[in-house]
Amino acid sequence: MDIAKMSIALNQAQVQQQASLSVMKMVMDKGKVQANDMLEMMGEGAAVPTANHPHLGGKIDIQA
Template sequence: MDIALMSIALSQGQVQQQASLSVMNKVMDQAQVNVDFINKMMTGADVKAIQHAAQPHLGGNIDINV
């Protein structure tokens, strides 16, 4: 194989590796954002808001029999 072709192949491999690492870093950053959001939503008073969002039909009516 010609040295120029080997150099091109090596460069293409390096570009592909850099692109893969870049995509992986973006995925990891988004995962951290998701974790931060979930942690924020699970604190204190936000738990009731999550429960209501998950089951909005519960707690809206009271049945009273006398």
């Protein structure tokens, strides 16, 4: 194999690998943002008072 062709092939492989890593980092960052947003929304839901009927749901009837 010619040295010039081998050099070009190695450089192309390196560029492809860098592009792949860049896309993977973008996807991971997007996933972190979505996870943080979901956790924030869940935290807000827990702060909502659910005491409209505090007497409901306190007992379970498990007679057969």
